[in-house]
Amino acid sequence: MACLFPMLLLAVPAAAQDGPSRYGKTLVRSYVLPAELLDQYNEALRSQAAGSGPAMADIKGWTGPEFSASGAGNPYTLVVKMLGVSLDNDDLVARWQPYWAGAPGSMPGMGEAGARAGERLQLVVASAAENLEDGRLVAPGLRLEVARNVRMERVRLEVWSGAGETSWLDLLMDWWPLLAGAAVWVLLFLYWRHDRRKTAADAEVDMPAEK
Numbered sequence: 001m002a003c004l005f006p007m008l009l010l011a012v013p014a015a016a017q018d019g020p021s022r023y024g025k026t027l028v029r030s031y032v033l034p035a036e037l038l039d040q041y042n043e044a045l046r047s048q049a050a051g052s053g054p055a056m057a058d059i060k061g062w063t064g065p066e067f068s069a070s071g072a073g074n075p076y077t078l079v080v081k082m083l084g085v086s087l088d089n090d091d092l093v094a095r096w097q098p099y100w101a102g103a104p105g106s107m108p109g110m111g112e113a114g115a116r117a118g119e120r121l122q123l124v125v126a127s128a129a130e131n132l133e134d135g136r137l138v139a140p141g142l143r144l145e146v147a148r149n150v151r152m153e154r155v156r157l158e159v160w161s162g163a164g165e166t167s168w169l170d171l172l173m174d175w176w177p178l179l180a181g182a183a184v185w186v187l188l189f190l191y192w193r194h195d196r197r198k199t200a201a202d203a204e205v206d207m208p209a210e211k
Contacts, residue, residue: 020162020164020165021160021164021165022164022165023077023079023126023158023160023164024075024076024077024160024161024162024163024164025160025161025162025163025164025165026073026160026161026162027158027159027160028067028073028076028159028160028161029064029067029140029158029159030156030157030158030159031062031064031140031156031157031158032154032155032156032157033062033142033155033156033157034062037059037061037062038152038153038154038155040059041056041059041144041147041152042151042152044056044059045147045148045150045151056143056144056145056146056147057145059143059144060143061097061099061141061142061143061144062141062142062143062157063099063102063139063140063141064139064140064141064157065139066101066137066138066139067137067138067139067159068135068136068137069132069133069134069135069136069137069138070134070135070161071132071133071134071135072134073132073161073162074131074132074161074162075129075130075131075132075161075162075163076100076129076130076131076132076159076160076161077126077127077128077129077130077159077160077161077164078098078100078105078107078126078127078140078142078157078158078159078160079124079125079126079127079157079158079159079160080096080098080107080110080124080125080126080142080155080156080157080158081122081123081124081155081156081157081158082094082110082122082123082124082152082154082155082156083120083121083122083152083153083154083155084120084121084123084150084151084152084153085118085119085120085121085150085151085153086112086115086116086117086118086119086120086121086149086150087117087149087150087151088117088149089114089115089116089117090114090115090148090149091111091112091113091114091115091148091149092111092112092115092121092148092149092150093109093110093111093146093147093148093149093150094109094110094111094123094144094146094147094148094150094152095107095108095109095110095144095145095146095147096110096125096142096143096144096145097142097143097144097145098127098140098141098142099140099141099142099143100130100132100138100139100140100141101136101137101138101139102139102141105127105128105130106127106128107125107126107127107128108125109125110123110124110125111123115149120153129163140157140159142155142157
């Protein structure tokens with residue numbers, strides 16, 4: 001599978017939370033990826049940075065134990081929380097591929113623009129919500145697709161059920177690009193109107209008086 005270079009996302013603290021969150025109403029499962037798997041990923045990343053090494057697709061991902069989905073718990077969301085260290089003064093990037101019972105899901109990339117060498121970062125990203133058939137046995141899975149400028153120390157995969165709660169801060173973050181764009185246009189309009197009035201006033205001052 002070809003890996004597209006991911007868009008950087010805003011870094012969010014990956015704090016533990018058992019109650020309702022923006023990802024869902026109930027934390028159903030929580031797993032920590034094996035240290036041995038992270039060692040394989042980190043070694044592959046070091047080799048790739050040196051111009052060699054295996055592709056991420058050649059490293060087998062992680063699959064968790066099965067659990068029985070509940071139709072009343074829909075939708076289900078997979079959340080990845082990664083603790084890592086930036087290796088250089090550069091952008092840090094990671095993109096994970098989530099799975100539901102072997103079927104690939106959809107998840108954006110995570111990262112930090114302009115990370116500093118030695119900086120420890122906690123990043124979190126959520127998959128697209130999925131409706132699962134009631135009573136279906138599903139096993140969540142995760143595989144690293146691409147990463148750059150990072151040494152992973154700990155990766156946690158959480159399974160959330162139910163629709164997430166949306167706070168005013170979440171709404172602000174979701175609408176921030178549009179609000180910022182609107183603010184720029186308003187400022188440009190006010191500046192244009194002020195400049196036009198100033199030009200008109202200067203023209204009146206320079207106009208010769210009638211005799």
